[in-house]
Amino acid sequence: AQRVTQPEKLLSVFKGAPVELKCNYSYSGSPELFWYVQYSRQRLQLLLRHISRESIKGFTADLNKGETSFHLKKPFAQEEDSAMYYCALSPSGNTGKLIFGQGTTLQVKP
Amino acid sequence: NAGVTQTPKFRVLKTGQSMTLLCAQDMNHEYMYWYRQDPGMGLRLIHYSVGEGTTAKGEVPDGYNVSRLKKQNFLLGLESAAPSQTSVYFCASGTAAYNEQFFGPGTRLTVL
Numbered sequence: 362a363q364r365v366t367q368p369e370k371l372l373s374v375f376k377g378a379p380v381e382l383k384c385n386y387s388y389s390g391s392p393e394l395f396w397y398v399q400y401s402r403q404r405l406q407l408l409l410r411h412i413s414r415e416s417i418k419g420f421t422a423d424l425n426k427g428e429t430s431f432h433l434k435k436p437f438a439q440e441e442d443s444a445m446y447y448c449a450l451s452p453s454g455n456t457g458k459l460i461f462g463q464g465t466t467l468q469v470k471p
Numbered sequence: 472n473a474g475v476t477q478t479p480k481f482r483v484l485k486t487g488q489s490m491t492l493l494c495a496q497d498m499n500h501e502y503m504y505w506y507r508q509d510p511g512m513g514l515r516l517i518h519y520s521v522g523e524g525t526t527a528k529g530e531v532p533d534g535y536n537v538s539r540l541k542k543q544n545f546l547l548g549l550e551s552a553a554p555s556q557t558s559v560y561f562c563a564s565g566t567a568a569y570n571e572q573f574f575g576p577g578t579r580l581t582v583l
Contacts, residue, residue, distance in 0.1 A: 365513075367513075370511065393570060395571075404475075404574045404575065404576055404577075405514075405561065405563075405574040406573075406574065407571045407572070410570070410571070447513060447514065451570055456502065456519065456521055456527075457502045457504075457521075457565045457566075457567065457570055457572065458504070458516060458519060458529070459504075459514075459516070459572060460516075460530075461506075461513040461514040461515070462513050463511055463512060463513040464513050464514075
């Protein structure tokens with residue numbers, strides 16, 4: 362079965378603390394993985410994708426095929442990082458479909 | 472460019488009523504999607520389309536129908552609304568060339 366699991370509904374940290382948002386997936390092939398973010402009163406938008414191996418707004422995510430994980434990390438959280446974060450998987454095949462996790466709300470306290 | 476727009480933004484229905492949600496995109500994207508967002512469930516795919524005139528079922532299609540008569544529009548219909556369809560509905564579009572989805576602002580639907 363194709364599934365994305367984000368075990369934490371809410372992650373609350375203080376400003377300047379490291380952040381790790383967990384994502385585990387279940388997929389038999391080679392998926393493409395993404396992190397999407399939804400800031401308050403804004404649209405859901407792409408944060409980063411594993412293929413690009415890029416760092417966006419200080420966030421990075423490494424695909425670990427052995428552990429089937431794609432955790433999102435940032436060494437020093439900022440208050441503006443407070444948002445809902447979704448991990449998503451795109452199965453192989455030319456449809457662009459996404460399978461989303463349940464989402465994690467990140468709350469960065471001053 | 473407006474990107475992806477959704478109409479209406481809010482709607483309250485009574486059980487058994489019908490309605491259509493409209494999604495429009497001006498980015499010439501081939502792919503379009505309808506999701507519903509529920510607390511603790513994330514976003515779940517209802518239906519999607521890989522081109523004008525084509526539609527396919529997603530993860531939770533029951534109780535919904537869709538049509539893609541024009542490339543830029545993707546309509547989601549509820550023939551007989553039920554309280555279980557109370558949700559926030561998101562439309563998204565994307566291309567085959569670049570695997571990123573662009574989302575609309577959402578429609579908050581309440582079925583009483």
